[in-house]
Amino acid sequence: MSSKYSLPLVLSFTIHIVLAGILLLGDFSSPPKPTPTSVQMEPIQAVIVEKSKVEAQINKIKKQKADDAKKLKDLEQSIAAAKAKRLNEAKRVKELERQRKKKAREKKAADIASKKAKAKANAADKIRKQKEREKKQADEAAAADAKAKRIKEENDAKKAAKKAEDLRKKKAAELKRKEQEARERAAQQKLLEQQMAEDMANRQQARRQQMMTEIGRFTALITQTIKRNLITDRSTMEGKSCKLTISLAPSGFVTNVVTGQGNRIVCEAAKTAVYKAGTLPVSKDPEIFREMRTISLTVAPDKFN
Template identity: 30%
Template sequence: MLKFGPEVFISIGLHVLIGGLLLVSMNFSSPVIPVHAPMPNFTPIEAVVVDAKTINDQLQRIEDKKQAERDKILQQQRDEQRRKEEAIKRKQEQERKRVAEVKRREQAKKEEEQRQQRELERRAAEERERKAQQKREAEQRAKQEAQRKEQERKEMERLMQEQLQAEQAELSLRARQRQQYVLTETQKYQAMIEARIIQNWYKDDSMIGKTCRIQIRLSSTGFVISVRSLGGDKNVCVSGEQAVRRAGEMPMSKDPSVYNELKDITFLFKL
């Protein structure tokens, strides 16, 4: 609904006033007076003649003013409409920006969550790889340690085997040396015992070609414990036993091994 200001009502009043003046001008500007009639006795009234152009100009000004008022009202309405539209646009733009900002924040949040998730996955992958590497290194160290221990064991076994062989060789050598020593000592003392017995054996020509085997048992000091004939010529056996008894205490080694070889000896008497 259009609203009119006081100027409009003033304009309407002026139009009514001008119309009235025109009517008055038309009725009283040219009065008809009879020729022979006497002039009435009245006071003359000044008539106001209104020029048509002036009226038109006045009307045009009024119309222009009215049009200006209408244009002003229309401009105000357009300005108001524009302000409303601009306000709506600003509100829509603000809403669009708000929605865009919300979406941007949601997208940024989503991207940040995705980045954090990727970072967690990357760290988890690195941790798994680190543990796998540690496991591989531990297994490698364990394998190397096992190989080292196996090599040490084999080396120890080799050294022990060599040492055992060396000890066995040493024992064998010592045994051979000992055996040789015992044999030599036995032979030496046996020869000394035989020499002692021969020195105390009395022989005669009747024993030529005859023999007698006599077993002699000695103590560790060389003392003759027993003498026994094992068979042979009687005379040779009797003279042999007498020779052993006359020899008395025999030469004897203090080495038990040599004594064991000499404690029971068999002497062959032969002429």
């Protein structure tokens, strides 16, 4: 065993010494630091170039050291791998030898046991055949039970599927019925709303017609009141007219009169007639009065006669 490992050990030791020497020489070969000297007037460019050379040399030495260290590490790993391989090979050979001896012992024991086994083989064969017959019978019985169980499960599944389908159809029919009822209710509601809207429109139209009739009636009454209080002069008013805008209080009291387009004389006379009347006839219905609060009309004296 010592002869197997002496050569690798010597080789590893020699390599370590050589690499250590290289590293030492690399340390000592580093460029010496420049000693301070008397003041020299050298150009700045020269100093920068010299410094870059020194740094380049230092980087080169550092790289060399790193490369040497990597080579040493790789070599050590190779030696360790080779050593491990040799150890594994020795273990494998030893294990093969052990297995060979074991197999030899086992073969010898097997030969002895073989003779005994043959004696028991016939009896065991009979027992085996008996067990096979029993197993076959048991398997056939189990197969029959499994078949019956499978048939029952299939029938149960069919019944369950039919029941589920019937329930689904029932729910679908119920949903359809409810949807139809909802549509019918919606249609009835829509029809009712349409009828209510039509009734409302008819009532509003009738109310509007009633209001217009009332407004027309009270407008005629107001016109008659103005006529009664209007002082006319055929020579100056014939063929003339004036538009008035009258503002009224809920009691009919005149709050304001504005004359619009028309003859000045007619406008003044009409305005005077309105203020003379003081209160004009108005509807007691608040809704109708809102439409008459401000009323516009045209006064034409020659049409009053």
